Amino acid sequence: MLQDFAFYTWAQFTPAFVLVGIAAALLMVDTFAPRFPKQGLAVISALSAIVTGLFILPGDGGISLTGLAALACIATGAAILLGVDYHKVTCESVCGAGSQEGTGEFYALPLVAAAGIFCLSQARDIVTLFVSLEVLTLSSYVLAGYFRRNRGSVEAGVKYLVLGALSTGLLVFGAAWYFGMTGSFSLSPATLAVGFLSPGRITGILLAYVFLFAGAFFKVGAAPMHGWIPDVYQGAPTPVSIFLGVASKAAGFCVLILLFRPLYSVLSVPEVGSLYTGRVFGFFSIIMAATLLIGNLGAIPQSNVKRLLGYSSIGQAGFILLLFLGIQTFEVPESGVGVEFVPLQHNVFYYLMAYGLATVPAFYAVALVRMSRGSEELSAFRGLAKTNPRLAFLITVCFASLAGVPLTAGFIAKFRSFVALLQGGSCSTLCWLLPIAVICAAAGFYYYFKIIREMYWEKPLESDKPVTVPGISMAVLILCVLALIWFGSKPLFCASPQGLWFGF
Amino acid sequence: MLIWLILIPVLAAAAIGLLKAPGRATALVSATLTFLLGLGAILAYSGCIDCCCCGAECSQFTLQPVFARVMLLLTLIVTLGAAVGLKAPNPQAERSWAVSTLLISAGATGAFLSDNIISFYAFHELALIPTFVMIGYYGRGDRRSISWTMVIYLGVASMVLLVGLLMLCLSFGAFTFSGLAANVAAGVGNYSYVGAIAGLLLAGFGTLVSLFPFHSWAAPAYASAPTPVAMLHAGVLKKFGLYGLFMVADCFGSHCGEVFGSWNNLLLLFLLGNILWVGYVTVSQTRLDDMLGNSSVMHMGYIFLAFAAYIAANGTNQLAVLGAEALIFGHGLTIALLFLLCGQVEDQTRTLEMDSLGGLAKRLPTLGFLFGLAGLASIGLPLLANFVGEFTIFASCFNGTSFGDGLMNIGPVQVATFFALWGLVISAVYMLRAFRRVFEGEESDAAKRAVALGSGDVLAAAFLAFFIVLFGCIPVTSLF
Numbered sequence: 001m002l003q004d005f006a007f008y009t010w011a012q013f014t015p016a017f018v019l020v021g022i023a024a025a026l027l028m029v030d031t032f033a034p035r036f037p038k039q040g041l042a043v044i045s046a047l048s049a050i051v052t053g054l055f056i057l058p059g060d061g062g063i064s065l066t067g068l069a070a071l072a073c074i075a076t077g078a079a080i081l082l083g084v085d086y087h088k089v090t091c092e093s094v095c096g097a098g099s100q101e102g103t104g105e106f107y108a109l110p111l112v113a114a115a116g117i118f119c120l121s122q123a124r125d126i127v128t129l130f131v132s133l134e135v136l137t138l139s140s141y142v143l144a145g146y147f148r149r150n151r152g153s154v155e156a157g158v159k160y161l162v163l164g165a166l167s168t169g170l171l172v173f174g175a176a177w178y179f180g181m182t183g184s185f186s187l188s189p190a191t192l193a194v195g196f197l198s199p200g201r202i203t204g205i206l207l208a209y210v211f212l213f214a215g216a217f218f219k220v221g222a223a224p225m226h227g228w229i230p231d232v233y234q235g236a237p238t239p240v241s242i243f244l245g246v247a248s249k250a251a252g253f254c255v256l257i258l259l260f261r262p263l264y265s266v267l268s269v270p271e272v273g274s275l276y277t278g279r280v281f282g283f284f285s286i287i288m289a290a291t292l293l294i295g296n297l298g299a300i301p302q303s304n305v306k307r308l309l310g311y312s313s314i315g316q317a318g319f320i321l322l323l324f325l326g327i328q329t330f331e332v333p334e335s336g337v338g339v340e341f342v343p344l345q346h347n348v349f350y351y352l353m354a355y356g357l358a359t360v361p362a363f364y365a366v367a368l369v370r371m372s373r374g375s376e377e378l379s380a381f382r383g384l385a386k387t388n389p390r391l392a393f394l395i396t397v398c399f400a401s402l403a404g405v406p407l408t409a410g411f412i413a414k415f416r417s418f419v420a421l422l423q424g425g426s427c428s429t430l431c432w433l434l435p436i437a438v439i440c441a442a443a444g445f446y447y448y449f450k451i452i453r454e455m456y457w458e459k460p461l462e463s464d465k466p467v468t469v470p471g472i473s474m475a476v477l478i479l480c481v482l483a484l485i486w487f488g489s490k491p492l493f494c495a496s497p498q499g500l501w502f503g504f
Numbered sequence: 505m506l507i508w509l510i511l512i513p514v515l516a517a518a519a520i521g522l523l524k525a526p527g528r529a530t531a532l533v534s535a536t537l538t539f540l541l542g543l544g545a546i547l548a549y550s551g552c553i554d555c556c557c558c559g560a561e562c563s564q565f566t567l568q569p570v571f572a573r574v575m576l577l578l579t580l581i582v583t584l585g586a587a588v589g590l591k592a593p594n595p596q597a598e599r600s601w602a603v604s605t606l607l608i609s610a611g612a613t614g615a616f617l618s619d620n621i622i623s624f625y626a627f628h629e630l631a632l633i634p635t636f637v638m639i640g641y642y643g644r645g646d647r648r649s650i651s652w653t654m655v656i657y658l659g660v661a662s663m664v665l666l667v668g669l670l671m672l673c674l675s676f677g678a679f680t681f682s683g684l685a686a687n688v689a690a691g692v693g694n695y696s697y698v699g700a701i702a703g704l705l706l707a708g709f710g711t712l713v714s715l716f717p718f719h720s721w722a723a724p725a726y727a728s729a730p731t732p733v734a735m736l737h738a739g740v741l742k743k744f745g746l747y748g749l750f751m752v753a754d755c756f757g758s759h760c761g762e763v764f765g766s767w768n769n770l771l772l773l774f775l776l777g778n779i780l781w782v783g784y785v786t787v788s789q790t791r792l793d794d795m796l797g798n799s800s801v802m803h804m805g806y807i808f809l810a811f812a813a814y815i816a817a818n819g820t821n822q823l824a825v826l827g828a829e830a831l832i833f834g835h836g837l838t839i840a841l842l843f844l845l846c847g848q849v850e851d852q853t854r855t856l857e858m859d860s861l862g863g864l865a866k867r868l869p870t871l872g873f874l875f876g877l878a879g880l881a882s883i884g885l886p887l888l889a890n891f892v893g894e895f896t897i898f899a900s901c902f903n904g905t906s907f908g909d910g911l912m913n914i915g916p917v918q919v920a921t922f923f924a925l926w927g928l929v930i931s932a933v934y935m936l937r938a939f940r941r942v943f944e945g946e947e948s949d950a951a952k953r954a955v956a957l958g959s960g961d962v963l964a965a966a967f968l969a970f971f972i973v974l975f976g977c978i979p980v981t982s983l984f
Contacts, residue, residue, distance in 0.1 A: 390522060405633065406626030415622065415666075422670050438663045445659045457640055457648065492614075492623035493507060493563055 004125045004186040012122055015056050016115040019073075022048045023111035030104025038100045042084045042107040049114055050077030056118070065257060067349045068250045069121035071356060075246035076114040078360045078476060080107055082239045085470045086367050090237065093147035106146055110243055113139035117251040120258075125185040126175045126212075129258060133171070133219070136251055137164055140244060144236040156235025163228040167218035174211025181205045187258055189265035196266045202276075212259050219252025221317045223290035230298070233310030234376075238367040241306055245313050245363070246356040253320065253348050261341055264327060277328075278426075284324060285429050289436050292318035296440035299447040303378050305366050308447060309359065312402060315440060316355050319417040322437065323347045325429075326420025347416050354409035354487065358401040361480040364473050365395045372467040381451055383460025388467050392455045394477045401484045403448040404441060409487035414441060505545060506565040509538050509576075510614045510627075513583075513606035520603050527602035528590045534606055535580075535587035538613075542580045546573050565617040568682070569754070570984045574829045575616035575740075575747055577980070578836045581971055582739045583609040586732040589844050589964025591851065597642060597730075604634035605732040612740050616747060619680045621669055625662075628712075628744045632658055635729070635737050643728035644793065650724045657711060657721040665708025672701050672752065685755040698763045705752060706767055713745035714801045715808060716777030723782075723797035731847030734793075738800045739840035743832045746807050750828060753814060761818035768815050771808060772920040778805030780923060783930035787937075792846050792856040795938055799882065800839045802927065807831055809917075809924055810897045816917045823900035826981045831893025833980045834881070834972070838890055841878040841968040845871060848961050849942065852954035858938060863947035867954040872943040874965045879935040881972050884928055888976040896979075898925065 026041050053073030056066055083090065083106065095101050116135030123129040141164060145157015179185055181204040182195035195201050218225040233241045267273045267280060295315025302308040327344045366376055368391070373380045385392040401410035418437065425433055469477075516534035519525040549567045567573055586605050592598035611631025618624035640651035676693035678684045687693055707718070714722035722742075726734045753760040764771075779802060786798035810828035814821050848871060849864065850856050865872030881888035884895075901921040 393522065400633070406629040411626060411629075418666070418670055419674070422667075422674055434667065438667060442659050442663050445655070449655065452637075453640070456637060492618075492620065492626050493565075 004184055005128070007124055008122070008128070013119060015052050015073075016118045019048070019052055019111045019115040019118065023108045023115070026108040026111070027105065030108065034101070038103050038107065039084050039087050041104055042080055042087065045107045045111055046077045046080035046084070048077075049073050049080060049111060052114070053077060065121040065254050065345065066118075067345070068254050068257075068352065069118045071349065071352055072117040072247035072250040073114045075250070075356050075360060076110045076117075076243055079239045079242035079247070080110050081472060081476060082242060082364055082367055083107055085473050086237070086239060086371070089367075089371060090147070093150045093153065093237070096149070106143070106237075109139045109143055110247075113143075113243070114247065117247060117254070120251055121254050123258060124187055126178060126187060127185050129187070129255060130171065130175060133215075133251070133255065134168065136248065137168065140164075140240075140248060143240040143243065144232055146240065147237050150235075150237075152235035153237060154235075156232045159235075160228055160232045164218070167215050167225060170211045170218075171215030174208045174213075174215065177204055177208035177211065181208060187262050189262040192262040193266050193269065196272055197269075206276075209259070209263060213256070216252055216255040216259060217287065219255060220249055220320070221252070221291075221295075221314045222287055222321060223294050223314070226291065226294060226314045226317075229314055230302075230307045230310040233313070234304055234307040238306070238363050238370065241309070242360055242363045245309065245359050246352070249313065249317065250352050250356075253352065256324075257341065257345060257348065260324065264341075281325065281328070281424075281426075281429075284321065285425075285433055288318055288321045288325075289433055291315070291321060292436055292440040296443040296447075300443060302447070304376055305378055305381070305451065306363075306376050308378070308451075309362060309366070312444075312448070313355075313359070315444065316351075316402070318440065319414055319437075320348055320351050320355075322417040323351065323420045325424035326416075328424045347420070350409075350416065351413040354401065354413040354484070357480045357484050357487075358398045358408075358410055361394065361398045361477045362402070364477055365391070365398070368467050368469055368473055373464070378450060378454050379458075381454045382458040383464060384455040384467065386460050387464055388469070391467060391469055391477070394481050395455065396452050397481045397484055399448040399451050401488065403444045407485065407489045407492065409484045411488055412491060505541070506567065506617055507563050509542050509545070509617070510565075510610045512538050512541075513610035513613075517603045517606040517610070520599050520606075524599075527592070527595070527599040528587070531587040531590060531602035531606055535584040535609070538609075539580045539584045542576055542613075546577060549573065564620045564623060564680070565614075566619045566682075567617065568619075569751065570981070571747060571750060571754075571825075571829055572616050573984050574833055574980055575743065576613065578743075578833050579609055579612050579616065579740050581968070582735060582836060582840045585840060585844065585964050585968045586735045588960055588967060589847075590732055591847070591958070591960065592730075600638065600642065601730055601732050604638045604730075605736060607631065607634045608733065608736040608741055612736070612744065615744055619682055621673055621679055621681060621684070624681075624748070625666060625669055628741070629662060631741050632662075635725075635733055635741070638733045639725060639729045642730045645724075645728050647728050650728045654721045654725045657718070661708050661711035661718070664704055665712070668701055668704030668708055671697055671704065675701065681751055681755055684752075685757070688756055688759060695762065699766050702764045702767055705749065706764070706771065709745035709748050710774070710808075711745075713742055713804050713808075714778075715771075715804065716774040716781065719778065719782065719801050722801050723785075723794060726797035726800060726843070727791065727793035731843060734797075734843040734847075735840040738797070738843060739836040742800075742804075743836060746804070746811070746828065746832060749811055750814070750825060753811070753819065754825075756819065758819050760815055764815045765818075768812055769916050771812050771815075772916055775805040775808035775812065776920055776923050778802055778808065779927035780930070783927055783934075787930060787934045789934070790858055792849060792858055792861070792938060792942060793843075795858075795934060796839070796842050796846055799931065799934065800835075802931070803831075803835050803839075803882070805924065805927065806894060806897055807835075809920065810900060812920070813897070813901045813903070813917050816915060817903065821900055821903050823896060823903045827893055827896030827898075827900050829893075829981050830896055830975075830979055831890065833975065834889030834891075834893045837968055837972050837975070838878055838881045838888075841874070841965060841972065842882065844965055844968065845875045845878065848957060848965070849875075851961075852957070853950040854953060855950045858941040860950050861942045861948055862945045862951060863943070864951045864954060865943035866947055867951050868957060870962055871957060871965075874969055875943065876939055877969055878972065879939050881976070883931045883935050886976075887973070889972045889980070891976060892979045892981075894928070 053070045057070035058067050090103050091100050094103050113136045116132045119132035141161045144160045147153035181201045182191050184191045221229045267277050299311035369380050370376050401408035404410045404414035513534050516530050520530050592601045608631045611627045614627030615624050636655050673679045676687050678687050711718040726738050756763050782802040789795040807828050810824040814824040881890050884891045
């Protein structure tokens, strides 16, 4: 059993140690130097997360799962960075205006969570996977309910805790079944193949997988484990919503790929595959359809922007799940099991990057509007094109990218989902899943454009002053928008169409 | 070099929108620059795919198809005309109008020059967005619901189209028009879904071009749109759908009957709906802008007729392609000029109700002359640009049909053409009636409000009218 863990080396986890070390140092400063401005802590924390993320980012994007972890670290950094501008709200909501007491952990905890995500990306067995996931999840519980004078935040914290505990329970249950059926914690294809090929165990393994997937679905926000997302996104402090929306989702897809990889390798054995491939992908197709429908149709009637972004994140998770269908079309090489996952990991990375580049500034915009106009409703964005034309333009690009408007990265991302669906889906799947995907993409145009309409078509009230945009927020917004346009338009200008579904 | 035809307007739009550069002047500079550059590119074109490389990767834009060159020329002329004639109610509106003009023109140029099918699709979407925003913000009448209807119609159509294009590309293993043609010629590809693909393409492209049962978004949208948006959308951008259909059909060459053939009879029925049904709807309009919007929808029927003739002849009917090119070009110029003049009428008289107008030609003879010219062009008078197209299309429908054996080899296309010819009469009715009600007769109160046209107004209209006459004498297709 111990040989399951022989695979790891200490050096492999250096970035996680660095992150935890910085978090511990920040907590020390917070405790022993209470006068030290907490915004300073936030800047240090954000920079260390971003630098770590850039440092571990593989040059080729998402060839390994480390790419997803790097993405999560950078998103964590962006979330903490919003905390700098959002500090006043944080102070008011934690201990009353004028005091900064007790706000230090708010900037240190995300680093611990990011360390958890990094370990997760390195995990090759269920125990490491579970422990890393819990490091991430426990920090998130605290963060979601951090604004203790804000009823919405407390409610979000409690809901997240209760539902999160349930999903953890399911994951542990699945892990127990997995160990029982294979006699090992290792997530290697060989281990699973042994269990799969011995008679009488297949049902048990499939049962284990259902529960393990349920845990992963909770993290990515896929149906039927999506219920927490709208409430928690709406109630949680906005920087935490960014963290949950991007970093935690990236972690969820790490888990999903880690679990899916051995399963798919076993399915490529002909005698197993002929029996079970259809069932596994059928199960996934139903999950995809439900996620797409719930996310995209649920977003339509929303009037709170954070809640809308919550539903949108469910819908986008549905589009990312579609990418998993595409794996059936990649060639399985003779040697090097898992190589066929490279394009899948790459596309998931690309989609999450496009989603993050648009979602992070969208939440920033919500926070800025909230600070100036005191509301997170759609109507608070009214007439922004008149009062802040540049900000309105930046927000427009972000939401256009989320909707999948061409010349933004979001279009290329959705395009890849559709290619995966059309290539990987069997004829009978296509007949019902393709119309659902089309309807959901069209619905996306409807609800994302509601914000653009509000900004451009409505007139501002007499009392509306321009929204103040601090330097850091503006810089993040501009950077994200430039990246969205760059990644979205570059492949369209180049002669090789390969850039459309692989590479940048 | 071709990439600059897209980058210049985009950069100019960014300068106006984000850096507060003056609207009309910047748009004029950009439109003039692209006009000259594009004209140079078309004249200098010698068969090489765009040879400019950016970094390691070559740009995908090409002038290879004749159709692309025709469309580029049309885009350049209409954009310059719209920029010259740009006249907004206030400075802020002027900036928005200039930005939208430039973005629509950049998107249309990108779409027509793209070899990559996904870029072709994406650039068109880029051009649609300013259209929605402008109609919703500056439109006439019930602008929000008109714009929202348009978003829903065109949004769904675009999704249907994207699925159709993806299925097409995946079935034939190429994502470029040139690659598609090469694969079809080499016999590579899977023909089992072609019927469904053709249906999706016809529905998607058809909605974008306002093919009969999917047309109801179009006329109100054009009528409501601010002048430059109406000019560019009705004149240039809408033709994207027809351009796409002809490009795809061209890739299939002699296989195109296999792909689109099963839909041809339904298409004939629909296009007769455009010509006859919408034609009668046009006759009954009481506002000038509604009349022009509907007439534009009606004329699309003729170009679809050319497509049907092309398909029915299994891609051997080159006359149909020539006719479609010429009519797309002529109609683009004419409808742009008509919308420009319609904007000037409203600007001078504050109304577009034809009943309250009248006798405007006495006040503004230049306007009356130019409108008459454009109206006659739209009816299809010889020596004006539309005639070339309409005549060639009708001729192409009988291309290869011999009357020697009685009427035995008259097919559905020929039968449809007999009905379609009545469209000419209908156009004459509504266009001449409109001219009489607006420009002739007793001088109305509205006409008395008219002062004088600005020099920009006359210049823009004369510029477009010049090309209508020029390409009426020299068919545009004979240039390439």
